[in-house]
Amino acid sequence: MTSDEPRWLTDEQQRAWRQWLLLTARLPARLNRQLLADSELSLPDFDVLVHLTDVDSGRLRVLELGRALQWEKSRLSHHLTRMERRGLVRREDCAADGRGFEVVVTDAGLAALRAAAPAHVETVQQLVFDGLSAAQVRAMADIADTVLARLGD
Amino acid sequence: MTSDEPRWLTDEQQRAWRQWLLLTARLPARLNRQLLADSELSLPDFDVLVHLTDVDSGRLRVLELGRALQWEKSRLSHHLTRMERRGLVRREDCAADGRGFEVVVTDAGLAALRAAAPAHVETVQQLVFDGLSAAQVRAMADIADTVLARLGD
DNA sequence: CGCTTCTGGTTGACATGTCACCGATCGCGG
DNA sequence: CCGCGATCGGTGACATGTCAACCAGAAGCG
Numbered sequence: 001m002t003s004d005e006p007r008w009l010t011d012e013q014q015r016a017w018r019q020w021l022l023l024t025a026r027l028p029a030r031l032n033r034q035l036l037a038d039s040e041l042s043l044p045d046f047d048v049l050v051h052l053t054d055v056d057s058g059r060l061r062v063l064e065l066g067r068a069l070q071w072e073k074s075r076l077s078h079h080l081t082r083m084e085r086r087g088l089v090r091r092e093d094c095a096a097d098g099r100g101f102e103v104v105v106t107d108a109g110l111a112a113l114r115a116a117a118p119a120h121v122e123t124v125q126q127l128v129f130d131g132l133s134a135a136q137v138r139a140m141a142d143i144a145d146t147v148l149a150r151l152g153d
Numbered sequence: 154m155t156s157d158e159p160r161w162l163t164d165e166q167q168r169a170w171r172q173w174l175l176l177t178a179r180l181p182a183r184l185n186r187q188l189l190a191d192s193e194l195s196l197p198d199f200d201v202l203v204h205l206t207d208v209d210s211g212r213l214r215v216l217e218l219g220r221a222l223q224w225e226k227s228r229l230s231h232h233l234t235r236m237e238r239r240g241l242v243r244r245e246d247c248a249a250d251g252r253g254f255e256v257v258v259t260d261a262g263l264a265a266l267r268a269a270a271p272a273h274v275e276t277v278q279q280l281v282f283d284g285l286s287a288a289q290v291r292a293m294a295d296i297a298d299t300v301l302a303r304l305g306d
Numbered sequence: 307c308g309c310t311t312c313t314g315g316t317t318g319a320c321a322t323g324t325c326a327c328c329g330a331t332c333g334c335g336g
Numbered sequence: 337c338c339g340c341g342a343t344c345g346g347t348g349a350c351a352t353g354t355c356a357a358c359c360a361g362a363a364g365c366g
Binding site: 138140 | 159160161162165166168169170172173174175176177178179180181183200223224270271272274275277278279280281282283284285287289290291292293294295296297298299300301302303304
Binding site: 228231250253 | 361
């Protein structure tokens, strides 16, 4: 038996896979370009600020933020350093745990987010949701859920 | 009328969107890690080699390769330089057009691709397709087609 | 032919992301 | 209280990706 023969993709799968690869490369690139052109924020900056402002306090432990974004800690650390240098967020010592820090949105960060959001959301609407039926949106969420579950954590 | 009020995402859309963002961040990262662990290739390397070996001659104009991958030309140029340094591909002058180059897979590149492919395909199967129904695979392709069409080109 | 413009591709500076490793603190068992 | 592994987070070196500027050959046009 050739039981160790790889399970190659069927034509259907191959087509879906290649299209998906193209999409995951091009859509974020496009959104990033739109954000940079219309605001002071990059797409990663935007993500960080969205998650921070999701919470009332506008303040999150680095670890919590990392969990929400699902970023590696070193990536997050580097990015926070860059955002801190630009005055978008601030690190503050954490009273409860001497090792940790809390990340706080600054006024400038909040202002930048508010300025960037409308055009960004409109772009997402136009590029993605305007073309999809409600059923497709559900399918998209289901597919993402399924695969994310297989990725673990 | 507040006709310039941004069209915020509905809850359904918001959920689908956030899951999709997570997926597009984490799945490529995972695939890249698997490739690097099990072979000499990164995910971008793999993409380049797949497209090159798609053609019988194993040789493509830089421009053609760029179109197939949908990469920016400078990204492709940088990446080819790195791959050339590692002996995976070779640039050759193009007879038909003095400005252009042809990219050729080397024996080492071909060997690396053949060595990396089985484990990579198996990983894609396990993480993605084993969890999805045939209908979901079709939905995935349709969604990708639709959004790619809206991205233009 | 000679001039301009367009095109294929490269380069350098810089932003982003990853890996491997470090250092401090916490928390728990002895 | 001490010791020690686990946890929180940062750092440096490096790979990857982007933007803008550039250069050489091609192509159109007088």
